[in-house]
Amino acid sequence: MEVKNNIILALDLMDIIKSFELVESISKYINTIKIGYPLTLAEGLKSVTVFKENFEFNTICDYKVADIPATNEKIADLTFKAGADSIIVHGFVGKDSVAASCDVALEYGKEIFLLTEMSHPGAIQFLKGKGEKIAEMGLELGINNYVAPSTHLDRLSSIRSVLGKDKFIISPGVGTQGGNPNDTLKYADALIIGRSIYNAENPEIAIKEIIKEITV
Numbered sequence: 383m384e385v386k387n388n389i390i391l392a393l394d395l396m397d398i399i400k401s402f403e404l405v406e407s408i409s410k411y412i413n414t415i416k417i418g419y420p421l422t423l424a425e426g427l428k429s430v431t432v433f434k435e436n437f438e439f440n441t442i443c444d445y446k447v448a449d450i451p452a453t454n455e456k457i458a459d460l461t462f463k464a465g466a467d468s469i470i471v472h473g474f475v476g477k478d479s480v481a482a483s484c485d486v487a488l489e490y491g492k493e494i495f496l497l498t499e500m501s502h503p504g505a506i507q508f509l510k511g512k513g514e515k516i517a518e519m520g521l522e523l524g525i526n527n528y529v530a531p532s533t534h535l536d537r538l539s540s541i542r543s544v545l546g547k548d549k550f551i552i553s554p555g556v557g558t559q560g561g562n563p564n565d566t567l568k569y570a571d572a573l574i575i576g577r578s579i580y581n582a583e584n585p586e587i588a589i590k591e592i593i594k595e596i597t598v
């Protein structure tokens with residue numbers, strides 16, 4: 383996946399009109415958006431379809447899919463049917479559940495992102511140290527795309543070591559959660575950024591500043 387300016391917009395607003403206006407205002411700086419539960423639960427899966435139809439963007443659906451295989455299949459199917467290019471799936475639920483999402487992605491000619499570890503402080507409470515094992519499982523399943531945290535650089539770098547340089551890692555936590563863009567891009571291929579852009583008084587100025595800051 384080619385991510386323009388290495389920035390994926392986390393579109394976590396809960397209003398489709400405001401989301402649309404935001405994306406229009408910064409559309410020349412990005413080509414990839416991530417839609418998660420805030421927008422989808424507020425506006426429905428049509429929010430995925432609307433963005434897919436109106437912008438030539440990569441659309442990643444961040445539904446952190448974490449259920450039994452049969453339910454994961456249904457979630458993935460509805461998501462790809464709505465127009466998503468990829469879906470984020472939790473790794474901690476184990477191989478069968480992840481494989482179920484991969485199989486559906488394959489049917490649509492799409493891909494999944496495997497979530498290895500989270501970026502918030504509580505992430506270390508139960509899951510710390512499991513990211514490498516999840517990454518190894520992803521390699522066994524032939525998965526090319528991963529999510530790993532920018533807020534725990536030691537974890538990100540360790541997960542990159544397991545995956546090798548050819549796998550694609552996207553990394554949340556830059557900006558509001560404390561992650562630094564350049565440090566993160568030493569190990570990740572793209573940054574996921576939400577609040578630092580959409581909560582800024584002027585999102586266009588905010589994204590331009592971030593782009594200027596990126597030197598790697």
Ligand code: C5P
Nearest residue numbers: 392499500501554555558559575576577
């Ligand atoms: O607003 P902020 O830039 O912190 O947004 C980060 C985005 O990445 C949010 O959509 C959040 O749900 C998501 N995310 C994360 N940590 C993960 C996986 C996803 O922050 N490990």
